[in-house]
Amino acid sequence: MADKKKILVIDDDVDITDSIKAILTASGFEAYTASNGKDGIAAVDTVKPDLVLCDMMMEQVDAGSRVAHEIRKKDKHLPIYLLSSIGAATAQNVELDKLGFSGVFQKPVAPDQMVATIKKALHV
Numbered sequence: 328m329a330d331k332k333k334i335l336v337i338d339d340d341v342d343i344t345d346s347i348k349a350i351l352t353a354s355g356f357e358a359y360t361a362s363n364g365k366d367g368i369a370a371v372d373t374v375k376p377d378l379v380l381c382d383m384m385m386e387q388v389d390a391g392s393r394v395a396h397e398i399r400k401k402d403k404h405l406p407i408y409l410l411s412s413i414g415a416a417t418a419q420n421v422e423l424d425k426l427g428f429s430g431v432f433q434k435p436v437a438p439d440q441m442v443a444t445i446k447k448a449l450h451v
Contacts, residue, residue, distance in 0.1 A: 331357045332449050335376035337367030337394060338410055339385040347380065347410075347436060354442045364394040371398050371405070377449055379407045380432065395427030406448045408432055 334356045336347050344360040351358040359374045361367035364385055371379070379398060383391035395407050409431040429448065432441055 331355060332377040332445075332451060333357045333359065333374055334378050334380065334445065335359045335361065335367065335370055335374050336380045336410075337361045337364065337370075337385075337391075338380075338382035339363055340382070343382070343410070343434065347441075350436075350438045350442065351445075356445070364390045364397075367394055368397045371401055376405070378445055379405060380410050381407055381428075383409055383411045392426040392428075399427045406430075408444070408448075410434060410436070 334351050336344050336351075336358060338344050338347075338360075339362055341362065344362065348358040348360055359370060359376065361370045367379075367381065370376075381391045381394050385391060391409060391411075395409075398405060398407055406429040407427060409426070409428040411431060412434045430444065432444070
């Protein structure tokens with residue numbers, strides 16, 4: 328990729344952020360991390376990511392949906408993907424777009440699927 332796309336990963340589990348960052352970096356993306364919702368929202372302004380991956384259950388059970396809502400206030404078109412250990416169930420039972428998400432990745436994340444979906448979303 329000539330111009331590396333920036334991905335922001337917001338998750339309170341350092342093992343998750345480190346592994347996803349390694350996968351994204353190895354796939355040619357610039358990866359940034361935030362360990363809580365407040366820092367993640369602030370990082371949207373400083374990093375100016377092309378796409379965000381956000382955990383649902385951080386400080387509180389639904390912190391991810393609040394983070395997505397705040398990011399949507401700043402940028403209505405920024406792709407935001409939910410990271411969740413209950414991702415498949417969540418996707419079947421709620422309308423992700425109403426929570427502010429563009430899609431969902433089930434934890435543990437399947438690296439090839441995640442990278443393919445991100446590339447498709449960013450048209451790279």
